[in-house]
Amino acid sequence: MATIYRDRADAGAALAERLTALVGRSDVIVLALVRGGVEVAAVVAERIGAPLDILVVRKLGVPWAPEVAFGAIGPGGVQVLTDGPAGRLDQEEIDKVVQREKAELARREGLYRAGRRPLNLDGHTAVIVDDGLATGATARAAVAVTRQLGAQRVVLAVPVGSEEAYELLVASADEVVCLQRPPDFGAVGLYYEDFHEVSDAEVQATLAAEG
Template identity: 50%
Template sequence: MQFRDRREAGQILAERLRVLQEKGALPEPVVLALPRGGVIVADEVARALQAPLDVLVARKIGAPFQPELGVGAIAGDDAPLFDKRTLDQLGLSEAELAPVVAREREELHRREQLYRQGRPAPELEGHTAVVVDDGVATGVTARAALRSLHQQHPERIALAVPVCSPEAFSLLRHEADDVVCLDRPSPFTAVGLWYEDFEQVTDDDVLAVLRRQ
C-alpha cells in the first residue's frame, strides 16, 4: 500500500481507529504525535476520534558515520534505549555515542519547549494514550517513546501508524496494549518509500497544527 501523503494516511488510519473506539477499545483517548512527521497523521486521527492532540517528543540516536541509521533513541529525561544487536554489528559502544546522545537531548528539549509554548504535558491517568507516527522502520524510537509513557500511567497505550516493518511490529506489540498498523510490507527499506509525497515537515508545520487545537 502506498499513500498519497501523510494526510491521506492519517485519514485511512483514523477510520481503523474509529472502529476500535466504537467497540470501546480506546476509552477517553488523548492523541500524542511523534514529531515532526507524525503530527500531520495525528491531526487527522485526533479529528476523527474527537480527541485532544499533543506531542510526544522522542529523538533517534544515529550512528556517527550514518546518522539516518538508528542505533538507539531517547524520550523525556529517560536514559537512552539502545539497539544492542545493531551496536554489536557496527562495533559501537554506548560510550562512543555519548556526544550524539547529548546533541539529541538538547534538540529534544528545544522541540518540547517550542511545541508546548509553556503548556504542561497532558494528563494521561484514566485516558488511552494513542501514539501516532507516519511510519516505523526499526522501532527503536517508538519503543523509547512508549516506555516513557508508562511512567505517566495511562489507562491504555495504543500505537497507530500507517506503515511499519514486520520486525518492528513484532517488537512493539510488547510495548503497547494495541498496535494498529495498516501495512507491514517486506522488504521494508524506508518509511518514505510508502508515500508518493513525503515532503519534510517543519517546525512551523507542527506549530500550525497544534495552534488549531
Template identity: 50%
Template sequence: MRFPNRKEAGQELALRLMEWAADGDLPDPVVLALPRGGVPVAVQIARALSAPLDVLVVRKIGLPGRPEAGIGAIVGDDPPLFDTRALEMLGLSEDRLVPDVERERAELHRRNLLYRGDRPAPDIKDRTVIVVDDGLATGATARAALRYLRRLGPARLILAVPVGAPESCAEMRSEADDVVCLYQPPDFQAVGLWYEDFDQVSDEEVIGTLREH
C-alpha cells in the same frame, strides 16, 4: 501500495480507530504525535475521534556518521534507550555515543520549548493513549516513547502507524497494548518509500497544527 501523503495516511488510520471507538473500545482518548512526521498523521485521528492532540518529542540516536540509522532514542530527561544487541554487533559502547546523546538531548529540549512553550504535558493517567508516527522502521523512537508513557499510568497504550517493518511491528506488541499498522511490506527498507509525497514536516507546520486543533 503507497500512501499519497501523511494526511491521507492519517485518514485511513482514523477509519480503523473509529471502528474501535464505535464499539466503545477507546474511552477517554488522547492522541500523542511523535514530531515532526507524526503530526499530520495524528491530527486526522484526533479530529475523527474528537480527542485532544499533543506531541511527545522523542529523538533518535543514530550511528556515528549515519544519523539516519537509529540505534537508540531519548525522551525527556530519561537515560537513552539503546539497542544493546546492535551495539554489541557493531562493537560500539554507550560511552562512544555520549556526544551524540548530548546533541540530540539539546535538540529535544529546543523542540519541546518551541512546540509546547510553558504548556504542561497532558495528564494521561487512566486514559486511552494513542501514539502516532508516520511509520515504523527500527522502532527505536517508538519503543522509547511507549516505555516512557507506560510509567505514567495510561489505561491503554496504543501505537498507530500507517506503515511499518513487519519485524518492528511484531516487537512493539510487547511494548504497547495494541499495535495498529495498516501496511507491513516484507521489503520495507524505509518509511519514505511508501509515500508519494514525503516532504519534511516543518516546525511551523507542527506549531500551526497544534494551535489550530
C-alpha cells in the same frame, strides 16, 4: 498490492477508520511523534474526537552506528536505556550522546510545546501516531517513554510499516495498529505521493489549528 497515500492527511483518515473503537472514550489522548506524525495524528484525533498532543522523543544512538538505538529520552527528564547496546558503552560515551540529544529535545519542546501544559498521561490510553515504521526504534522508544509518563495503556498506530518493525512493536506496545506491512517494504516514503520533510513551521501551524 500496497496502498499509496496521497499525503499524511490521507493516511490519517485511513488510520482513523481502524480506530473507531476509541471514539467517545474520555481516557484517550492522541500523541503525535514529531515531526512526520503530526499531520497524521491531527486527522486521527479529529476523527475519533480525542485531544491531540505531541510527544518529543529523541533516540539515543550508538556513537559508531547512530541508527542503532541504545535508549531514548523524553519530556520531564525521562530516560530509558536498553539492556543490549547500552551495556557495551561506557558512561562517558552515554553521557555525551544524552547531552547532545537533550539539547535537541529542549529545542523542539520549546518550539512545539509553547503555551501547552506539561504532558500528563496518568490513567490515559495513549495512542502514539507516526507516518510509518521503518526500523521501529523511535516508536519503541516512544512506547517506553509513554509508559514512564504514566500511560495506563499504549497503542501504536501507523499507516504502514516493515514486518520487522511491526514485530518489534508488538512486543512492547499493548496494541499495534499498522494498516499495511508490505513484504518488500523498502522505505516509508514509497507509500506516499507527497512525503515532503515536515518543517517546524508546519508542526506549529497544525498544532495551532488544533487549538
